[in-house]
Amino acid sequence: MRRQAIDFKPLPYPQTPETAAAWFRKHGVCKAHWARYFGFERTVVEHLLRGKLKGNYGQSHEAAVKLGLKESV
Numbered sequence: 001m002r003r004q005a006i007d008f009k010p011l012p013y014p015q016t017p018e019t020a021a022a023w024f025r026k027h028g029v030c031k032a033h034w035a036r037y038f039g040f041e042r043t044v045v046e047h048l049l050r051g052k053l054k055g056n057y058g059q060s061h062e063a064a065v066k067l068g069l070k071e072s073v
Helices: 017-027 031-038 042-050 058-066
Strands: none
Touching: 017 042, 031 042, 031 058, 042 058
């Protein structure tokens, strides 16, 4: 059986960590696969959704923008 290629999209802005986490559950998307698709570490995405990271700099900021938590500049 051949695996289907998945084309993930960034989440629409604005999101809260709670609504972003709910989006993953509603659409049945694995956060680890989503993070890997965009080149982020899984832990960065998890920490953003749990509120442990603010997403101010570097990879956490880029991930926050893709998650819809921050507006792109």
